[in-house]
Amino acid sequence: MIMLFFLTEVETFLNPSLVLKFAQELEREGDTFRAITEYKRYAYLVPEKRDSIYFHIVRLYMQEKLYPNALDVLIKINRRDTVWENLAGYLLLKTGNHEEAGKYLHGKKRALFFAYTGKYDSLKLIIPVEPPELKSKLYAAFLSTIVPGLGRMxxxxxxxxxxxxxxxxxxxxxxxxxxxxxxxxxxxxxxALAAGLYLGDIYGSWVAAKRENEKRKRKFIEKVEEEVLK
Amino acid sequence: MIFLLLSFYEPGFEPAVKIEKKKEEREFNEYRMLTLSIIRIYQVTLSGIMGDVCVFEPSCSHYGYQSIKKYGIFLGLLMTFDRLERCSPFARSYYPDFYGMVYVPGRGYKLYDPPEENLP
Incomplete structure (x- = not known):
């Protein structure tokens, strides 16, 4: 009986327009992962619309910050234009392949590559932004050697x-x-305790300066991303 | 017999994947063992009496234990002293810029600060 039901209703299940509607409904509800599955089903049923649907899936993965998954889908797209290349470059940056990303990013988007790799002079030529002021790790450690705690401050x-x-x-x-x-x-x-704390403070100042720089770089990249992707 | 032994001999044969013991497992350092033992004794005795006073996850003693075990006695001790100085009421003011927040069953919400994030 169940088999008979499936055999009669199979056309309804695999109706491309219904699948697409269902995927859009899931996306509207915020059920992104199930929506992605349905979009993939639609792409399978309608191969001629595969590229545009895959682009949409890439955007959904990016929305969920799943950049490696987005990159996997992007590679399957046949249309290789500037949009594709910029997207590939951006995703490569996000997945840590900075040098590889440089080959794909064009125009204003290339600013992202310079921001990620710390080439601020080249970045300035594209976007007029001030590079982040970085703290000197050595100076922080030196300050803590003279006055404990000063390096951290x-x-x-x-x-x-x-x-x-x-x-x-x-x-x-x-x-x-x-x-x-x-x-x-x-x-x-x-x-012994005082000496340990003193040395630990010098080390801590170095690490604090390093982590402060990381934070500043991160915020700077966010600022550049906002500027480039707006 | 000799023929049989020679049949197993393969010149230049090396296993595809070399199983190498980690440096920390290979070398026995008595100072490190002593320091780790002191931390363990503290965890078993004094830590229980003092209660949960650390604001971080892993707690300072676990952080010290892990860092000494992973990075050796010199760097590990430096990292431990650094952490002891950071474990203060001020620490929470650095969330979320420097530390993440994590829920630890039985300890509540703690600032996440593993040794890997404090390497030089």
Whole structure:
């Protein structure tokens, strides 16, 4: 009975216009992944519209930030024009293949390649944007060597800097107090702790500057993307 | 017998995939073992008494353990001291720019800060 039902209704299930309508309905509901499956079904049923449907699937994957999946679908598209190349370049950038992306991006979109690879001089020729001001890791570490916590403050983490200063100063004072009291084991323990915290602070300043730079670069890329893709 | 042994001999034969032990497994470092043991003893004894005071995930002692185990005693200790200085009430103010938020069953919402993100 069930078999008979399927045999009679199979044409309804595989009706391309119904499949497309269903896919659009799923997309409207926000069920992106099921919508993608239905769009793929439609592309299979109507091969002549495959390219345009695949472009739409690529956009849906991009919407969900699934860039490798988007790239996989993009490769299957036969139409290789500037739009395709720019999209391929953008997706390659997003998946980490920066050098490869440079071959595909054209015109204003090439600014993205320069932003990702840090070639700010070339970027300026396309878009008039100021490159991000980066913190010097070496200078941050040097500042922490002179005054504990200062390097972290320079890297933009004032709270961490104050806490580090207090921690190192506190253990140092404790060591001195133990020395005055003649408690040698605790004196050595506090000296070791203070030295460890001091070295850790220098290391932390370096890392803080590095992570601050990463954040600034990320925000700069977002700004360039906004400018280019608007 | 000799013929049989020679039949198994293949000059220049090497397995397709070499199974190499990791450096950390190969080398036994007594200082690292001592430091890791101290951290473990702390986790079993004092940590339970002090309660859940760390704002991060992994907690400072787990972070120290992982970083010393992965990156050796020198870098691991530097990373641990750095983390101890960052574990303060100020840490939450750096969310979401520097740390992500993660839900840890039994500990609630914590700032996600694995050792891999704090390499030089």
């Amino acid at each position: 320079y890297a933009g983490r004032v709270g961490d800097g104050i806490f580090s200063l207090l921690a190192i100063f506190g253990t140092g004072m404790n060591a001195y107090y133990m020395y005055e009291k003649g408690n040698k084991p605790l004196f050595y323990f506090n000296v």
